[in-house]
Amino acid sequence: MKQTEYKCPLEATMEIIGGKYKGIILGHLIDRTLRYNELQKLIPQATPKMLIQQLKELESNGIIERKLYPVVPPKTEYSLSERGKTLVSIIIELNKWGINYLKEENIPCKYVEEMQEKNISL
Numbered sequence: 001m002k003q004t005e006y007k008c009p010l011e012a013t014m015e016i017i018g019g020k021y022k023g024i025i026l027g028h029l030i031d032r033t034l035r036y037n038e039l040q041k042l043i044p045q046a047t048p049k050m051l052i053q054q055l056k057e058l059e060s061n062g063i064i065e066r067k068l069y070p071v072v073p074p075k076t077e078y079s080l081s082e083r084g085k086t087l088v089s090i091i092i093e094l095n096k097w098g099i100n101y102l103k104e105e106n107i108p109c110k111y112v113e114e115m116q117e118k119n120i121s122l
Contacts, residue, residue, distance in 0.1 A: 016061045017087065021046045021054045026084065026091050029064060033079040063087065 006012045017023060021043055028034060028042050040051060055078060058064040063084040069075040080088070102109045 016063065019054050019057060021051065022058055023091060023094060025054060025058065026087060027095060029078060029080050030088050030091065033077050036076045036078070039078065
């Protein structure tokens with residue numbers, strides 16, 4: 001159920017994108033459409049129940065779109081909605097902040113290591 005009043009805009013923003021895996025989901029959906037199983041493989045730490053819950057919340061807030069294909073077995077794809085696309089620059093900046101934090105604290109991160117191996121500057 002959506003709140004009808006907030007104390008500040010940041011409270012609303014964090015309620016919408018602040019779930020445990022919501023930011024990760026949004027990061028994976030930048031510039032691409034993914035099927036549920038692909039998201040599950042990209043976020044293995046999320047239980048199926050939690051992943052579905054986070055996807056439903058993002059969809060109900062108009063951040064992502066879900067397309068269900070009437071085939072057997074059912075095929076479901078997720079992509080950013082127009083509203084969700086407005087969050088791309090924010091997600092990228094949050095990712096950059098996280099990379100810098102991990103480097104400063106000397107905390108290993110598989111993503112950072114993979115990007116360095118591919119010579120992709122972060």
